[in-house]
Amino acid sequence: MNGSAALSPAATRALLLRLGHHPRKKLGQNFLIDGNIVRKSVALAALSPGESVVEIGPGLGTLTGALVAADARVHTVEIDSRLAAHIAETFGDHVDPLHGDAVENPIGTLQTAFDESFSVVANLPYAITSPWMEALLAGPLPHRMVLMMQKEAADRLTADTGTGSVGAVSIFLQSAFREETRHAVARTCFYPAPAVDSTLLVLALRKVPLRFPREAREAVRRVFTQRRKQLRALAKNDPLLGPWWERARERFALSPTLRAEAVPLPAWQLLATPDKP
Numbered sequence: 001m002n003g004s005a006a007l008s009p010a011a012t013r014a015l016l017l018r019l020g021h022h023p024r025k026k027l028g029q030n031f032l033i034d035g036n037i038v039r040k041s042v043a044l045a046a047l048s049p050g051e052s053v054v055e056i057g058p059g060l061g062t063l064t065g066a067l068v069a070a071d072a073r074v075h076t077v078e079i080d081s082r083l084a085a086h087i088a089e090t091f092g093d094h095v096d097p098l099h100g101d102a103v104e105n106p107i108g109t110l111q112t113a114f115d116e117s118f119s120v121v122a123n124l125p126y127a128i129t130s131p132w133m134e135a136l137l138a139g140p141l142p143h144r145m146v147l148m149m150q151k152e153a154a155d156r157l158t159a160d161t162g163t164g165s166v167g168a169v170s171i172f173l174q175s176a177f178r179e180e181t182r183h184a185v186a187r188t189c190f191y192p193a194p195a196v197d198s199t200l201l202v203l204a205l206r207k208v209p210l211r212f213p214r215e216a217r218e219a220v221r222r223v224f225t226q227r228r229k230q231l232r233a234l235a236k237n238d239p240l241l242g243p244w245w246e247r248a249r250e251r252f253a254l255s256p257t258l259r260a261e262a263v264p265l266p267a268w269q270l271l272a273t274p275d276k277p
Contacts, residue, residue, distance in 0.1 A: 007062055009033050012191045015060055021082050023192055029080070032062050032123055032148075034189035037200065042066045044181070044202050045121045045146045052110055054142070056102045056122040056132060058087050063123055068094045072119075075108040077101075103128055106136040116140065123148040126196070130169050133157065137172045138217070145177070145203040154182065154199040161268075166261050168220045171268045176209035215240060216271040227260045234260075244271050 012031055023029040032038055041063060053072040058064045064087060067074045074095045078084040084099035098108040112118055120142045129149050158179050159165035185198040219240050226234060235245035248254055248267040
């Protein structure tokens with residue numbers, strides 16, 4: 001078991017050949033081949049000995065090995081059956097592997113109460129970044145996340161309100177987490193090299209994270225699916241959005257012609273606390 005170094009491109013190709021596996025573009029299978037990025041990811045996670053860590057899409061296990069070497073208890077979620085079997089065989093009792101869909105199992109096999117501490121460290125498959133994030137935010141929250149993702153996805157998730165990039169998941173994420181730092185990652189750090197730029201994003205749980213109840217999340221999504229419409233039209237006759245919109249307009253002196261992307265984050269957060277004055 002190699003616990004510290006990333007596989008070289010040649011070693012990665014050799015392992016894939018041994019496993020009889022071809023990287024699947026549909027699943028976003030771009031494997032890390034840069035040891036510096038692996039070490040940086042683990043260092044940024046600032047793990048405590050024995051800490052529970054969730055890893056999404058472990059692939060060939062490069063990051064998994066580094067997490068195990070850091071004395072973490074790793075819970076992996078891998079949808080590819082061949083790679084899931086490889087992780088289970090390679091790391092044995094050092095990991096709690098799950099062969100399944102990370103959107104349906106955002107923290108894998110980890111059984112945790114809402115107030116227990118855990119981290120997420122992952123090279124996220126690009127296709128599931130937003131749906132996985134939204135699924136994660138509906139359950140127990142990690143105190144820290146170190147996530148490799150497509151740069152465009154990182155920009156959307158952390159976009160300021162008032163920009164065209166902000167969306168429903170941006171609202172949910174930024175209400176619970178703050179961005180601590182980010183690092184650009186070259187395409188050459190992966191095999192095969194992706195056609196997009198990547199970002200290593202570090203998110204820390206806020207002291208008082210704000211969660212959106214299910215009905216509130218659905219309401220925010222409804223608004224952003226019709227983002228070209230004015231809020232007053234969308235809120236009219238809506239039993240949840242109507243009272244919220246009147247309250248938000250009064251509290252923040254909002255124009256009645258605003259569209260979703262222009263509503264400030266604190267106004268959206270009123271939807272998460274409808275009973276507070």
